[in-house]
Amino acid sequence: MTNYDIADYFTMLSKLMDLHGEDSFKSKSYSIAAYNIEKLPSELVLMTDAEMHNTKGIGASTAKKIREILDTGKLAVLEEMIQRTPSGVLEIMQVKGLGPKKVAVIWKEMGIESIGELEYACHENRLASFKGFGQKTQEAVLQNIAFIRNSQGFHLWSEIAVIANDWVMKLKGSFPQYQFVLTGAVRRQMEVLAQIEILSDMPEGMLLKYWQNVPSLKVEEQEQGRVVLLQIPDAPTVKFYFVKKEQFHSELFRSSCSAIFLEAFTRQYQLDENSLSEEDIFAKNKLQFIPVPMRETAEILQRAATNNVPELIVTKDIKAIIHSHSKWSDGQETIETMAKHAIDKGFEYLVLSDHSQAAFYANGLTPERIAAQHEEIDVLNEQLKPFKIFKSIEADILNDGSLDYDHSVLATFDLVIASVHSNLKMTEEKAMQRLLKAIQNPYTTILGHMTGRLLLSREGYPLDHKMIIDACADHGVVIEINAHPRRLDIDWRWIDYALTKGVLLSIDPDAHSLSGYDDIYYGCMAAQKGGLTPAHNLSSFSLVDFEAFLNKRKTNYLH
Ligand SMILES: [Zn+2]
Ligand SMILES: [Zn+2]
Incomplete structure (x- = not known):
């Protein structure tokens, strides 16, 4: 159980106390406890x-509750x-x-x-006319x-x-004589998905027998044949396809493509049921091999x-950590620790980009603290040669689209990430005005997490993606692919368009801790x-090429 999971208990408790109109002082103290728990440096x-008792921000009663959890x-x-709250009301609290x-x-x-009732009330305009709404x-x-x-x-x-890899491992362990391979969206590395799909040449009856006592097992007739669904509460559904050994590869191909890709493929090409491998399928059709993650669109077939x-x-194509935070703002480590970890992991340089002053909640840097931070970086750069720490900032894009500092401060950075x-x-x-102005700012080097989305929990503001990408092309601004698995922002569906416009992208971990690098x-x-390649990914640039890029950018855009 992580600190975030524990904090959720306290957040929920505080919210439910407010819902039921209980002691507001107590409820506030629980919400503060949740906040403190999330910020703790250790688990x-x-x-x-x-x-626990000696940890700042955790009182005796909180510690007792944490132990209970x-x-x-x-x-x-x-x-x-929770018992006292109707389940539908608990759901409304998720809105x-x-x-x-x-x-x-x-x-x-x-x-x-x-x-459902709430939605209906909105359609009837009842919520809008109620006081306070x-x-x-x-x-x-x-x-x-x-x-x-x-x-x-x-x-x-x-x-x-x-979880999916775990399933495959376990099944292979139990039935070593059969093949088990992930397929479907999970094999295509789809950023969000509903189920785990596994293809096997094991006889269907054998699996059903193996799990005969599992109540959540279901057999369904589907278009592609019979599938077995294993539905466990609060866990992703696992869907099994069964296939004869000879058809394993054609079925693997079929079940891992997107519907659009498969439709386009079968319209133009032959799928030999007894193919010997997926490579064989492409070769027989005189097509270049298309790796699984790219089997999404019809266009990729034309390229093949x-x-x-x-x-x-x-x-291993990533040579640098671009976009990282330290203790100077809301990161967990010192700059030195972050840098040394980057060296240990074989990276050539680190772009340190703490939060800017408007991000007061994240201890954003005032111009005075920036100057002090730069002195620290200079000292470290002497010590850590040939590794290099670049002076950057994750500058807030303010409401009017301007960046968080005036030009005299912005000029002191090697590069600026604007978010x-x-x-x-x-x-x-409004979002377009704000972003376009930030892109036009000559100091903006990288546009950070472009839409602000958090997958499955926040949609992100609406944007005209083409227009933003065009503007980045015009102003030499790099677009970040924020690597946090909950962000993955810019969406991969726009990468191809960005590439055709000659825009550079950058896979950035936005690391707040050492483990953040792994994102x-x-x-x-x-x-x-x-379809991004290292040549078009800024964080794949060697130190020499990265410095050359920054210098060229400065000559072109900063006069
Ligand atoms: Zn950010
Ligand atoms: Zn950040």
Whole structure:
């Protein structure tokens, strides 16, 4: 159990107390506890009671509750609150933008007890006319309900991939004489997905017998034949396809392509049922091999026909950590620790980009602290040669599109990453104004997490992607592929367009801790889908090439 999981208990407790109109002082203290727990540098699960008591921000009563959660997986006082709340009301609490007090009004004064009822009330304009709500809230509620519906039952690839590989390992262990291979969206590295798909040449009956006592096992007739579904509560569904040994490769091919790709393929090419391998399928059709992650669109088939399928970018193509935070803002480590870890992992340079001053919640840097940080970097750069730390900042794009410092401060950085962190609820018009102005700023080198999305939890502001990419092309701005598995922003579906416009992308971990560097893997998995190559990825540039790039950019855009 991570600190985030534990913090969730306290957040929920605080919200439910507010919902039920209980002691607001106490509820506030639980929400502060949640905040403190999330910020702890070490994991609570590894601490003794004594260590917990000595931790700043954790009082005796919080420590007791944490112990209860760690020991039992439950918190009695929270359980009791949940018991008293209708399940539909708990669901309403998931709707973004509705705090517990508003939910209390919806429940107790409007008599609404489910998301469906709430949606209906919005369509009847009842929410807008209720005191304290208004048209804007109603629109936002409707939008958020739609988002919840669309993401229900979906999981992040980063989470599913681990479970899926585990499944395959276990099955191979139990039935070594048969093949088990991941297929479907999980094999295509889709960023969010609903289920794990496994293809096997094991007889269907054998698996059914093996799991005969599992109540959540279901056999379904589907278009592609019979499948077995294993549905476990709160876990992704596992779907099994069974196939004869001779048809293993053709079926693997068929079940791992997207529907669009498969349709285009079968319209133009032959799929030999008894193919010896997937390579064989492409070779027989005189097509260049298309790696699995790219089997999404019909266009990639045209590229394969003309030998233009790009080679997949892999983790070892990443030469640098671009976009990282240190203790100077909200990172967990000193600059030195971050740099030494980057050296240990074989990276050539580190772009340190702490938060800017507007991000007060993240201890953003004032101009005075920037000067002090730069002195520290100069000293470290002397010590760590030939490794290099670049002076950067993740500058907030303010409401009006300007960057968080004036030009005299911006000029002191080697490069600037510009990102939106505040007022994310914007119309497309507003978001476009804000971003275009930031892109036009000659100091903007990289556009950070472009849409602000958090997969499965926040949609991100609406943008005209083409127009933003065109503007980046005009102003020599690099577009980040934020590698955090919950961001993966810019979406890989736009990579190809960016490449045709000659825009550079950059797989950036946005690391707040040492382990954050490992997110580069997820960035690569997403970038593979978009056909990004090292030549067009800034974080694949060697130190020499990166410096040359920065110098050229300065000559071209800063006069
Ligand atoms: Zn950011
Ligand atoms: Zn960041």
